[in-house]
Amino acid sequence: MPDDGSLLAPLPIRALDALRQLILDGDLPAGARLNERALGERLGVSRTPLREALRMLAAEGLVRHEAKRGAVVAPLDKADIEATFEVLAALEGLAGELAARRIDEPQLAEIKARHFEMRAHHARGDRAGYFAANQDIHRRIAAAAGNPALVETFERLNARVKRVRYAANLTAERWAKAVEEHERMIHALDARDGAALRAILEAHLAGKRQSVLAAFSGASEAYD
Amino acid sequence: MPDDGSLLAPLPIRALDALRQLILDGDLPAGARLNERALGERLGVSRTPLREALRMLAAEGLVRHEAKRGAVVAPLDKADIEATFEVLAALEGLAGELAARRIDEPQLAEIKARHFEMRAHHARGDRAGYFAANQDIHRRIAAAAGNPALVETFERLNARVKRVRYAANLTAERWAKAVEEHERMIHALDARDGAALRAILEAHLAGKRQSVLAAFSGASEAYD
DNA sequence: TATCTGACTTTGGTATACCAAATGAAATCG
């Protein structure tokens, strides 16, 4: 997902990726003020490219610029999460419908393979592995939709809730239910049933929203 | 739609709004190289805030950064337009469904009023007035959905195709059909029928896409 | 004449300089 953190990329891009990582990992907590000189030194970059990175992060919604006090890690409240998941669900639904219509055999085969890897992680109770495989599958479905604008829009919004999305601790039941939904996704995709896939994905996202909101309300009443 | 072009806004924001206007109006045609010094002088701004504005426009998709050659007004081809409209249709559909569920009477009344103003513009054959009213109605439906992430996402994507969206010259029939669709929108909204409104809006956007693509293919085979 | 070459110029990328507003701390007043 990094745009391009590689050594040859321009500094604004490198700073962007580094900062995004820091925010998503929680090293820069929501609400934290981002001192340009200090942050620049930390990243080994001067203020000019750093400020460009901050503007890009603001466009992604991970950072807010407050008048006369600079950049702050964007707070995230319940309403933000609900709104974002509402849009993500619609985008996933669209992705599913288009993917069912457009996916080719090699793409489908690879998604099936990932699906079984994911089930393996679930069987072992390996949350990190599960999340990675899960994310990869959703990314591949979006890619199979063959719509770059959709992928980009999804990634942008997903970044906003990622901070909290993968912090949600699944209960065993919810986890099992998610896996079962994935199972049905594969079948719908295999049958090229767009309407069904859309419905499953929308429900799947609704479930994720619930579990994220539950974890959110419980853990940090106000994440900002 | 300008973020805030006012005199008290910081220069990156002012430059952002000014540049967006220049691009949407076609004063900066697709593919044009954006010389930082020249552009800065034109806007009365130094390169530092200008570069921040360019990064924000890149995030909106109106500008592209090419390696070692700087910023360029983003080209827009048929595939971009199709992909963008596909996502816009899904977002409008979601907006409609949510709006039908959440709109209150004053909001609905105002949309009805705008609707009749729009019909007046249509009756007079006033395209500019029609487009403005039309845009306003769609914006209000999105607002009535009560989802800021949705509004923001929609605006961001819409900006990409605005350049070409309002250049499409409607035929009389297509125009009449659009107005009739708007009529049905109002009824669905009035009846709080989310599913119907979603369907109408998705079809409406599909029609817009067709008319834009037709105008696009005819006029400028390659808008870049 | 066509092509190559090398100095000059332009341009984006990055760092630094400067300013005014905001912040914080110390001194002063009630």
Add this chain to the structure above:
DNA sequence: CGATTTCATTTGGTATACCAAAGTCAGATA
């Protein structure tokens, strides 16, 4: 002792300086 005023410092906003890579073009060469 608490509130407040003042002054030093920090910080964001903006402009400018510097560099290396790309681009340009005249003149030399075959």
